[in-house]
Amino acid sequence: MALDHDKATADALAITERILASDGLEGFSARKVAREAGISVGTLYNLFGDTDTLIRQANIRLLDRLAIAGATALSEIAGGEMLDVRARLLKLAHVYAGFVEENRTAWGSLLAFNRAIAGRDTPDWYRARQETLFAIIADVLSETPLGRDREKLVTAARALWSSVHGIVTNAYRGVDDNRLDQSTWDQIDLLVTMFVRGVERA
Amino acid sequence: MALDHDKATADALAITERILASDGLEGFSARKVAREAGISVGTLYNLFGDTDTLIRQANIRLLDRLAIAGATALSEIAGGEMLDVRARLLKLAHVYAGFVEENRTAWGSLLAFNRAIAGRDTPDWYRARQETLFAIIADVLSETPLGRDREKLVTAARALWSSVHGIVTNAYRGVDDNRLDQSTWDQIDLLVTMFVRGVERA
Numbered sequence: 021m022a023l024d025h026d027k028a029t030a031d032a033l034a035i036t037e038r039i040l041a042s043d044g045l046e047g048f049s050a051r052k053v054a055r056e057a058g059i060s061v062g063t064l065y066n067l068f069g070d071t072d073t074l075i076r077q078a079n080i081r082l083l084d085r086l087a088i089a090g091a092t093a094l095s096e097i098a099g100g101e102m103l104d105v106r107a108r109l110l111k112l113a114h115v116y117a118g119f120v121e122e123n124r125t126a127w128g129s130l131l132a133f134n135r136a137i138a139g140r141d142t143p144d145w146y147r148a149r150q151e152t153l154f155a156i157i158a159d160v161l162s163e164t165p166l167g168r169d170r171e172k173l174v175t176a177a178r179a180l181w182s183s184v185h186g187i188v189t190n191a192y193r194g195v196d197d198n199r200l201d202q203s204t205w206d207q208i209d210l211l212v213t214m215f216v217r218g219v220e221r222a
Numbered sequence: 223m224a225l226d227h228d229k230a231t232a233d234a235l236a237i238t239e240r241i242l243a244s245d246g247l248e249g250f251s252a253r254k255v256a257r258e259a260g261i262s263v264g265t266l267y268n269l270f271g272d273t274d275t276l277i278r279q280a281n282i283r284l285l286d287r288l289a290i291a292g293a294t295a296l297s298e299i300a301g302g303e304m305l306d307v308r309a310r311l312l313k314l315a316h317v318y319a320g321f322v323e324e325n326r327t328a329w330g331s332l333l334a335f336n337r338a339i340a341g342r343d344t345p346d347w348y349r350a351r352q353e354t355l356f357a358i359i360a361d362v363l364s365e366t367p368l369g370r371d372r373e374k375l376v377t378a379a380r381a382l383w384s385s386v387h388g389i390v391t392n393a394y395r396g397v398d399d400n401r402l403d404q405s406t407w408d409q410i411d412l413l414v415t416m417f418v419r420g421v422e423r424a
Contacts, residue, residue, distance in 0.1 A: 128337075135330075172412065179389060179409035186388020187381060207381035210374065214420030215413065221423050 023059065029067050031057045036078040041126035045133055048075065072137065076146050079130045082123065083149055090115050090156045106216040108160045113184045113208050117200055120188055154178055164219045176219070183211055225261070231269050233259045238280040243328035247335055250277065274339065278348050281332045285351055288321050292358045308418040310362045315386045315410050319402055322390055356380055366421045382417065386410055 035056045039048050050071050054064045068074040093115045097103050103111070120127050158177035166173045191204040237258045241250050252273050256266045270276040295317045299305050305313070322329045360379035368375045393406040 175405065175408045175412050176416075178392075178405075179385075179413040182388040182392040182409065183381075183385030183413060184388070185392060186384040186386070189391075190380075190384040190387065203377065203380075206377045207384065210377050211381040211385060211417065214378075215416045216420070217423060218416030218419035218421075221419060 023063065025067065028057060028059050028063065032059070032064055032067060032074065033077055033081075036074055037081060037126070040075070040078055040129035041123065044125050045075075045129040045136070048129075050074075072140075073143075075129075075133055076143070079133060080146065080149050082126055082130055083153060085123075086116070086119050087152050087156065089119055090153070094156070094160070105160055105163055105220075106213055109157070109180065109212045109216065110209060112157060112160070113212060116184060117188050117204075117208075121200070154181060157181055161219070164216065166219055176215075180212070180215065184208055187211065225265065227269065230259060230261050230265065234261070234266055234269060234276065235279055235283075238276055239283060239328070242277070242280055242331035243325065246327050247277075247331040247338070250331075252276075274342075275345075277335055278345070281335060282348065282351050284325065284328055284332055285355060287325075288318070289354050289358065291321055292317050292355070296358070296362070307362055307365055307422075308415055311359070311382065311414045311418065312411060314359060314362070315414065318386060319390050319406075319410075323402070356383055359383055363421070366418065368421055378421070382414070385413055389413065 032053050035053050036048065039052065048071075050061050050064055053074070054061045057064070059067075064074070068077070090112050093111050094108060097108060097111065154174065154177040157180055158173050161167070161173055161176055161180075166176050187204060187207045188200065191200050234255050237255050238250065241254065250273075252263050252266055255276070256263045259266070261269075266276070270279070292314050295313050296310060299310060299313065356376065356379040359382055360375050363369070363375055363378055363382075368378050389406060389409045390402065393402050
């Protein structure tokens with residue numbers, strides 16, 4: 021029977037996503053994915069080129085889901101209450117933290133992969149998808165005086181993203197409770213509040 | 223020959239530090255440390271109680287070196303030029319980023335250990351040493367209006383620490399060059415500048 025390339029590609033990707041979300045990056049292997057997809061390892065490589073590409077494609081699905089969650093949260097605001105820049109950024113931070121909580125192992129796999137490939141070239145198609153996430157933040161910040169300076173706007177969006185990421189990553193997590201504690205939210209709130217205040221009074 | 227407890231303890235700790243700094247956390251094993259120290263695994267456990275404690279003691283040495291580097295940088299300032307809060311925080315951020323670069327594998331081991339023990343109880347003696355690092359930042363921030371609110375001061379110090387950590391962690395690193403690129407410094411500079419401006423205009 022001839023191989024259905026589209027189906028095999030979709031299957032391998034779905035299997036990779038499931039492994040990264042349940043067992044983490046260390047649970048991933050080309051052999052395991054090929055076996056579950058009912059194809060040979062050689063065929064898997066033919067379909068994706070290399071395992072980095074396969075993992076990146078799975079990670080992109082995760083990033084896309086986060087981007088959609090962020091955009092949805094903002095569009096809900098746009099349809100109702102008027103929120104200022106600070107409140108919208110805090111909303112995005114909540115979406116991000118909630119997403120990381122709900123997709124803890126998958127997100128950990130993504131970060132572990134980023135660490136593992138540090139120093140290797142990141143393909144443009146992957147980088148572009150990451151930029152989409154910064155663009156959501158940049159869009160909110162564009163209403164502040166930063167909007168007059170495109171380069172600074174991008175720098176600010178990346179800085180805020182990484183800052184919230186750093187605070188969430190360093191957060192203390194209890195044994196039975198994976199949720200962020202109040203002290204972590206206080207840090208995010210204070211950081212975003214002071215940053216926006218500083219930007220608006222530039 | 224009776225075991226010299228102090229020497230065996232010091233040896234095991236130095237060996238652990240070396241392993242964490244050269245091979246990373248995954249290169250560490252109690253068996254390896256015991257063998258290199260010329261003691262049995264049982265004796266190693268008698269000396270440290272468990273491997274978490276051994277690793278924490280090695281990590282504390284690293285944190286202490288970072289604390290000393292930060293305090294030294296600030297005392298050099300105190301002895302000469304007058305720098306404002308923003309400039310001193312940026313100096314600390316430079317010290318931090320430089321330290322992470324110079325101790326890349328050891329720092330990666332510390333972060334990997336923190337991830338691995340997430341959810342487990344952190345002993346007070348370890349937590350207290352981590353607080354020392356936040357205290358250096360809090361001390362600089364105490365000259366701003368935040369100094370009037372002890373709780374907010376601590377929150378701000380932790381937020382800034384984690385923010386710079388997040389920016390440094392997410393930084394792009396080239397293949398041949400481990401140093402942070404200009405865009406990363408721009409992010410740190412903008413974040414600290416806007417934060418301090420926001421705080422001072424509270």
